[in-house]
Amino acid sequence: MSLNKRRRTDSFEPITHASPKDYVLNDLDLSLLHTAYTQHTASQNLTVAVADILTEYRRFLVLKIHHNDLDIGLFSPSPFIDKAWQLHVLSTDAYWDMCEKIGMRISYDPLVRWEERQDMMKITRQCYQKLFGEAAREDIWAAWTQSANAVMNVDARVKTERVDGVAEVKVEPSEGESDPMDLIDLTEEEGGDAVPIKEEVVEPVAAIEWEEPNTAIEDPHFQRVQAWLQEQRHPREISNGMAIISGQNLQEGGPSAWRDSAPSALPYPAPPALAHPAHPMPYAPPRPAPAQIKLHITLENLPEKGPIVIDAHKTHLIRQLIELVAKRSKVEHKHLQLAKSNGVTPSFGSTLEAAGIRDGDKLVIRGNKHKKPVPKPASTPSDNRHKFELDKLVRAFQKALSAQRTYMTAIQQQDNRSVRGSLMGKDMEFTSLYNAMRQSDEAMRNYVRTNGLEGKAHVWFPRQFYPPRQSL
Structure with missing residues (x-):
């Protein structure tokens, strides 16, 4: 049975003697992981055998392979299984060898927001029962509670509160983003399984219903993706479902989030309308250009004669307009003054819009009456x-x-x-x-x-000196 196919981005070659699920369940060597797990929990009073925990860890990996959940992060492990997964990833050679043999890479991302982990655990247990035909073991698949977290000593922010005189520990894992990896082609082959696995097509995770009747799962991850698709309005947007893309591409946004060889969207039904405002778009829309206005300016007491027409923006300052005219007339802008046709002189630092200057207005720029504008000499x-x-x-x-x-x-x-x-x-x-x-x-x-610089050099010459002292 061929699962959802993705473009291969790694040089992995899947194993040929068994399907990836068979290999993980029966042939994957976890002896070193068993030793490491035992050493890390030596000071803790575990009530569950390490071998049983690793068996459930195998099943968790099979669950992610079966649903093609390689880097999306739909499923959440229990504290016991998360510890095994963490130790397995830390043994990079062993974990990489497993990824090579199954022909895919399963990303490890424990940094999931606390409010999402509970929903992910419910989804995981639902899919576990549907795939393996039995409910998950309560002693190993316990939720992230005080007892489970205290035993596993997971990396988290622990808050202690007292309720009726009893200390209650609340664990809130740190927020973060995973390092997404591309999904890879996966083809199942027929073969015997030590653990009975139903070979029929498993429904997508988002289509499974809760135990309560007529209540669909509202996965926050799907809602974020759907919100992003609605904002982008990309041609690849799916109206009756949503496409699964990596978190990295989701952050980058834009057309780069879609690959040319990206697969068709999984048949996930669209989630209900979002109860929260839409997420901000990954990129800022271009700002519209300022409105351009045309001004008719009459010049007085300036070398340049006759009216001129200047194209400006409403956001320009009065000072900028005067400097532009001064540059054209080759005079110092401090000798110029701008007045409206009604005689009102606007503030030197205000904008044209704030000064009430509109398109087509007639303005007057005149030179200083008390001092004749001096043209700027050309610099040599x-x-x-x-x-x-x-x-x-x-x-x-x-x-x-x-x-x-x-x-x-x-x-x-x-x-x-x-x-x-x-x-x-x-x-x-x-x-x-x-x-x-x-x-x-x-x-x-x-x-x-x-050097004949009497008219050019404005040198400060003191008018008075201290005379030679004759006596004190």
Whole structure:
């Protein structure tokens, strides 16, 4: 009987002497796992034989193989079986050897949300009874309760609460996402089974009903997938069911979630309407472009004459509009002012929409009445060189001026006349500082005159110097 086929992504070759289920039930060597399980539970009082736990672990693997649940995570093991599964996965060579021989890879994902684990356990027990023809053993397939978790010491967040004087432990496994792996072709062959397995086609998990009449299973995993499909509205969306895709592709979203060779959707009925809001889409929709408006601007007191038409957006600032006009007119934008046709001057930092400017409005941009706009001179390599030289001269002047002022301040702060008298002999030092300052000032002025930079160089020249001190 051929189960749901998936594109093969690994170099596994399935065994030929028996079906994968027969191999797991009869031929899979779990002797090392038996030893490891016994050692890990040596300090715990197990009431169940390790051999029986491993037998149920084999059945759990068969259950996942039979329903093709390799990386979807529909079934949840009990605490005892989860411990066996965990130890088996930690023995990477042994677990990988099993995957190679059965021709598929069964992903281990214990990090399931606590509210989902209970539903998954119910689904698992339902399918177990339908496949093996008998109910699961209560002592091994016990739910995740205080006693089971205390015995297995699973990795979880444990909360202790007191109810009527008795400590009650609640286990909440950490949330997480599995590392999904592709499903692989699986073909069953006829063969004897040590454990009787019904060979008829097993109904999909989502189609099985609860023990209560007319109540379908509402699996949260299916609901998340269905919500994602509804949001994507991909051409491969199935109206009467849902496709099973890996969690990794579900996170990536978009058309990459579907492979060219992806199989048809399993015949799962669509779940009921979601009680919670739809999940956010895996990608953000593109933002619409801002509305464009056309402005008619009249220029006053500017080199450029006549009205101009500018295409702008409502989200542009008034400052950006003025800078655009200043660039076209080759003037400083700080000399410009914008006014509406009714004479109202909008705020410099507001947007066009906030200022009430609409498409087709007529605006006026005028130059400063008190200062004629000065066109910006074109920058040349020689101007840059002059600026560099002047910067050095200005820094030298400022350094000399600072030293002279520091010296004067130190003398003026002396209250003791004897100390001040001892400083009278330092007039030569003060004069030297003063001369250095005057020399740097003359160097700046000479450089400006020599290079004809009187109209270009705006150098700060101090108007007043400290005169040479004659006496204290």
